[in-house]
Amino acid sequence: MAVSVHLRQTIERAKRRDLLFVALGVAALFLAFCTFLALFTNMVSAGWERFHPGFFTQYASRRAESAGILAAWVGSFAVMIVTGLVAVPLGIASGIYLEEYAPRNRLTALIEINISNLAGVPSIVYGLLALGMFVHYFNLGASVLTAGLTLALLILPVVIVATREAIRAVPGAIREAAYALGATRWQTVKDHVLQYSLPGILTGVIIGLSRAIGETAPIVTIGAVSFIAFLPPAPVTSSFPFVSFDWLASPFTAMPIQIFNWTSRPEEAFQANASAAALVLVLMTLAMNAVAIWLRYRLRRNLSW
Amino acid sequence: MNISEHLSKQFDADLTGLRSRVVEMGGLVDEQFSLAIEALATGKTLVADQVIANDAAVNGLEVRIDDACAHVIARRQPAASDLRMVLGVSKIVSELERIGDKARKIARLTRKVHEDVARDSGAWLSDLQQLAGRARYMLRDALNAFVRSDLETAVSVLRRNRDFAGDTSGASKQLVLRMCQEPTAVPALLDMLSITRAVDRVADHAANIAEHIVYIVRGTDVRHATLEQIEKEALR
Amino acid sequence: MNEELKKPELDSLAKKAQVSDLSFFYGAKQALKSINLTVYDRKVTALIGPSGCGKSTFLRCFNRMHDLYPGNRYQGEIRLYPDDVNLLAPEIDPIEVRMRLSMVFQKPNPFPKSIFENVAYGLRIRGERSRSVLIDRVEEALKGAALWNEVKDRLEDVATTLSGGQQQRLCIARALACDPELLLFDEPTSALDPIATASIEELIHELREKITILIVTHNMQQAARVSDFTAYMYLGDLVEFGWTDDVFFRPRQKQTEDYITGRFG
Numbered sequence: 001m002a003v004s005v006h007l008r009q010t011i012e013r014a015k016r017r018d019l020l021f022v023a024l025g026v027a028a029l030f031l032a033f034c035t036f037l038a039l040f041t042n043m044v045s046a047g048w049e050r051f052h053p054g055f056f057t058q059y060a061s062r063r064a065e066s067a068g069i070l071a072a073w074v075g076s077f078a079v080m081i082v083t084g085l086v087a088v089p090l091g092i093a094s095g096i097y098l099e100e101y102a103p104r105n106r107l108t109a110l111i112e113i114n115i116s117n118l119a120g121v122p123s124i125v126y127g128l129l130a131l132g133m134f135v136h137y138f139n140l141g142a143s144v145l146t147a148g149l150t151l152a153l154l155i156l157p158v159v160i161v162a163t164r165e166a167i168r169a170v171p172g173a174i175r176e177a178a179y180a181l182g183a184t185r186w187q188t189v190k191d192h193v194l195q196y197s198l199p200g201i202l203t204g205v206i207i208g209l210s211r212a213i214g215e216t217a218p219i220v221t222i223g224a225v226s227f228i229a230f231l232p233p234a235p236v237t238s239s240f241p242f243v244s245f246d247w248l249a250s251p252f253t254a255m256p257i258q259i260f261n262w263t264s265r266p267e268e269a270f271q272a273n274a275s276a277a278a279l280v281l282v283l284m285t286l287a288m289n290a291v292a293i294w295l296r297y298r299l300r301r302n303l304s305w
Numbered sequence: 306m307n308i309s310e311h312l313s314k315q316f317d318a319d320l321t322g323l324r325s326r327v328v329e330m331g332g333l334v335d336e337q338f339s340l341a342i343e344a345l346a347t348g349k350t351l352v353a354d355q356v357i358a359n360d361a362a363v364n365g366l367e368v369r370i371d372d373a374c375a376h377v378i379a380r381r382q383p384a385a386s387d388l389r390m391v392l393g394v395s396k397i398v399s400e401l402e403r404i405g406d407k408a409r410k411i412a413r414l415t416r417k418v419h420e421d422v423a424r425d426s427g428a429w430l431s432d433l434q435q436l437a438g439r440a441r442y443m444l445r446d447a448l449n450a451f452v453r454s455d456l457e458t459a460v461s462v463l464r465r466n467r468d469f470a471g472d473t474s475g476a477s478k479q480l481v482l483r484m485c486q487e488p489t490a491v492p493a494l495l496d497m498l499s500i501t502r503a504v505d506r507v508a509d510h511a512a513n514i515a516e517h518i519v520y521i522v523r524g525t526d527v528r529h530a531t532l533e534q535i536e537k538e539a540l541r
Numbered sequence: 542m543n544e545e546l547k548k549p550e551l552d553s554l555a556k557k558a559q560v561s562d563l564s565f566f567y568g569a570k571q572a573l574k575s576i577n578l579t580v581y582d583r584k585v586t587a588l589i590g591p592s593g594c595g596k597s598t599f600l601r602c603f604n605r606m607h608d609l610y611p612g613n614r615y616q617g618e619i620r621l622y623p624d625d626v627n628l629l630a631p632e633i634d635p636i637e638v639r640m641r642l643s644m645v646f647q648k649p650n651p652f653p654k655s656i657f658e659n660v661a662y663g664l665r666i667r668g669e670r671s672r673s674v675l676i677d678r679v680e681e682a683l684k685g686a687a688l689w690n691e692v693k694d695r696l697e698d699v700a701t702t703l704s705g706g707q708q709q710r711l712c713i714a715r716a717l718a719c720d721p722e723l724l725l726f727d728e729p730t731s732a733l734d735p736i737a738t739a740s741i742e743e744l745i746h747e748l749r750e751k752i753t754i755l756i757v758t759h760n761m762q763q764a765a766r767v768s769d770f771t772a773y774m775y776l777g778d779l780v781e782f783g784w785t786d787d788v789f790f791r792p793r794q795k796q797t798e799d800y801i802t803g804r805f806g
Contacts, residue, residue, distance in 0.1 A: 104611060173650035177712070179609055181663040181719060182640035191662070192652060311803050382762060384789050384801045524791035 040282070047276030055276060059229045060258065064269030069277050071228045072258035075144070076213055076284075078232055078247060079254060082148020083155065083212050088205055091156050095163025095201075100189050119157035126154045127221025135222055142223030144232055145248040150218045155208030162204020166197035199296040206292035210285045216256035228253045255281045319377050320387065323370065323394050324452065327401075330366045331448040334401045335441060337363065337408035338507060342437045344412060345500065346430060348419040356412035363405035370398045386521075393521035397451065400510040400517070404444065407503040407510075414496045421493035429497060432476050437504050439469060443511040450515060454522050456539040459515040463532055466512035473505035548784055555582035556622050557723060557753040558603070563617035563629075565598055565607070572598045574777040575617070580723070582622070585745060585754045587768035587785065589761055591800065594774040596757045600725050603628065603755065604642045605635035621722065640667065643716035647728040649708035651700035651715070656683075656692050659700045659711055663719040678718055686714035687744050706737025713744065724748065726756040730763065742767050761801060765789050773797045 003011075058068025098115075102108045130150035134140045140149075170193050178188040232250035236243060255277060262274035311317045337356050344353040374395045377383060383391055415422075422430055443462050450458040477498060484494045519527045519539050527535045558580040565573035573595050580586050588596040598607075605628065607613040619628045621641070628638050643663075651659050660679045661669075669675055679696075683689040688710040692703070700711055709729060716724060726745070730738040745754060745767050758764050764771050764785065771788040773781045773796070781788060781797040792798045799805050 171650075173646065173648060174652060176606065176609075176646065177650045177652065177715075178662075180604060180606065180639055180644040180646075181666065181715070182636055183662075183666050184636060187666055196653065309799065309804050312805065313803060316803065384761070384765070385792050385798050387802045388790065 043275045043279045043282070047272050047274070047279050050272050050276035051279070056280075060253075060261075064267060064273055067262070067270070067273050069255065069258055069280060071231060071253050072255045072277065073280065073284075074231050075224075075228075075252035076255045078144045078252065079147045079151065079219070080209060080213055082145060082248070083151040084205075084209060086149060086152035087155050087159055087208060087212075090152070091159025091205075091208075092163050092201060094156075095160045095167065096189060096194070098160070099164045099167045100185060100193070115157050115160055119161065122217075123154055123215050124217040124221060126150055127218035129153070130218060130222045141249065142225075142251055143249045144252050146222050147219045147224060147252065147254070148248075150222060151212040151215060154215065154218060155212050158208040158211070159201075159204050162207070163197070163201050166200025166204070167193055169200060170196045199299045202295050202299070203292055206288055210288050213285060213288070214256055214281065216254075216260055219254055220257060220260075224253055224257055225251060255284075313381075316381050319373075319381065320390065323373055323377065323391065326366070326370050326373065327394055327397060328448060328452060330363065330370065330398060330401050331444070331451075333359075333363055333366065334405045334408065335444055335448075337405055338411075338437070338441060338444070341408040341411040341415065342434060345415045345419065345422060346434060348423050350416055350419065353412040353415045353419075357409055360405055360409040363402060367398050367402040371395055389521045389524055393517045396517045396520075397514050400513045404507050404510045407507050411500050411503050414500050418493050418496045418500075421490070422497070429476070429480065433501060433504065436469075436473060436476065436501075437507075439465070440504055440508040440511065443469070443508050444514075447511045447514040447518070450518050451521075454518070456519060456522055459518040460536055460539050462515040463512050463535060466508050466515075467532060469508045470505065473501055473508075476501050548786070551579075551581075554584070556580070557582040558622065558628075559618075559620045561618045561620070563599070563602060563615070563619060565595075565602060565616070566614040567598075568612045572777055573602070576779045578772055578779055578782055580753060580755060581770065583749060583751070583753055584769040585749050585756060585767055586770040586772065587764035588755070588757045588772050588774060589759070589764045589800075590774035590780075591805075592759070593776070595777040596774050597727055599774065600644075600727055600755060600757050603638075603723065603725055604644055605629070605638045606644070608635045640719070641721065642723045642725060643719055643721035644725040644727065645709070645712050645716050645729050648732045649705060649712050651703070651708050651711050653699060653701055655697045656700050656703070656711060657696040660714050660718050663715060667719065679714075682714040682718035683711075685717045685748070686710045687740065687747075688714055704737070705733050706740060709733060709737065709741060710744065713741075717748075721752065724752050724754045726754065726758075728757055728759060731759065738763070761789075773800060775800070 054066075055068045056073065057070050058066055059070050060072075061067045098108065098112065102111075127150065130146060130153075134146040134149055135142060140146045174192055174196070175188055178192050183191070228251065232247035232252055233244060235245070235247050259274050259277045259281065262270040262277065311320075337359060340352055341356045344350070344356065374391050377391050378388075381387070443465055446458050447462050449455065450462065480494055480498045480501065484491050487494070513528075516527050516535070519525060519535060523538060525538050527538060530538070556579055560576055560578040560580070563573055563576040564571060576599065588599060590596050601607055602615060603619060607615070615629045617629070620626065621628055626633065652662065654662075657679055660682050661675045664675055664678055669678070680689060680693075683692060688707060691707060692698075692711075700708065703711060709732075713729075730741050733741065742763065745756065748754060749769075756764075756768065758767075768785045770782065771785045772779055773788065773792075773794075775796060781792060781794045783793070787793075788797060789801060792801060
């Protein structure tokens, strides 16, 4: 049976529309990619002269050539550790509770809506909250701990939502199989649900941390200074008890602040520093994403349904 | 029998086809029997020949209907009343074929003895015609009972068969007596005895059909039960 | 008259479970209406009926699966023998019930773990820690499910690499490993091809000598092939229950007859 002329024309028209959409998509992708490439090359070209090992081991200074990001990246790193240690357990546990245990009533619905909303609250609001609560009321001062807690609150909704979505993706059939064998709710969650949702949860965690590492407003608000010539005290000491928590209470600076500080200097030379620091920040973020992708791959390989 | 329709129209058509073919075969066999008796009474050997020739058609129908039953079972996996009907049809068709055989036998014997029967002054022929008439009624009632799933009619056929057996045996005894009285007529009398027995067997086959009808409708196999047991089972 | 010489009297058979006046409500909607049924020991009882008749709902009452979702309510009793306990009593822990009864689901749902871990999981949550005991019990269960020979050399492979029929037999092994008193099958072969289906049916036939089986199926011929007793359900009611031979040859209710002969779906 031959295809009629009319039908053939309709097919041709549909195919042309198809091609048009492909072209538009490629163009959009190209545009986005070129923009990123432009920014990246600009950063690299502007900051390359500063990109030497000394950059990473020197403190900030009034002379651009010898200004480094040591305090900044150590500060960022310390804050990220606190953020991670607070946000991840809290977020995952809340996600598990909300998804598996919470009864489906109005209160739970209210909580869910609020969590989604919190994800969209401007970060400076978190900064103000932290200023009032952590810095003044709890008297924690402008420390690594305060910054870590603030950023943890910031990314908590992201982790919770990612956890819930990942748990929801576990097929009900697996759950029913576990329950039918006589497993309790916690056994089902621990032995089956969590294992399978771990890739998704990890993705959410990394996304959250990537966001936190670049947040400037909240940590500025709580009072992180931009010119620091010392590092927080080391967490390990040479005498008993060999572990110190003094670093939590220490003042600090972070990468975004350092970058901001350098861009607002009138001297042209500091722009190069800013670009180099920005490049380092981008690379740190990319590295975290790479870790996330690798972890997801490793976990996914063992679990497929 | 369940008369409501299957979801598969084809299945309905298959079962209806089976039933109507049974009726067709029943009609053919009834006619064969009637023609055979007519040939005997009138002496028309041409009619007898026709009956003998037509038996092939009866046998052909039996084969085709059995084949159709096998196909329905293979294709449809019938259950419950449908299954009982298909199995029952297969058995009924077998009885009908044997009735056809009896008709052919009567026709063959007619060719041999029609002159002796014509010269015979006894009441044998008229008795036989009466008996044959009753047997035909029984057959027709059995077929009607099949079509309508009518257990009362089926049981009445079984009751009549019980009386019938007594009557044919009476006629047979008379023939045996005559054999003692007229030794020269023995060959012919023997053939007439065979014809009497054949008519008796036709009634038996009709009764068997009635038993198969009870199986189809009730699901109980009453082939070896007493009449009282059958009545209790069928008419409850 | 044909006497049923081959079938024993129902009274002489041992009972495994007795369902009395069982009603079930999904919220306000009544899905089961006052069902009374006896599950006989070491016999296969099949539940048939059109979609929505409540047969799966009924099956899931046995192992309290409805407790997992809010808004469900039971009425009536399911008494399990020999200890005569009402499985639906609120004071009975559903976890305990599920430890005594095992279920095999419609779509094979092995855990995405190794074959060994799948079968061992039920034993682990029952507190079995000894590796050697686990190995023995896993082997026994896999043999009972007619799967041992096919997987004995690859117990550490992920279960999802097995074919559909093998996965379902793995789920059966997983259920058997827990030594259940009653095995519940919820349309176990509707997702499988005819050959896999036949092997599962053969397995059910072998299992029946040791364990009582309750199977829901929408395939009437399967019920006819596999079960000793058949229950026909319609819209939440139990319409007829009896020996499978009787139900399929000479059903008492016209509704049953209509369903079995295909006069309505």
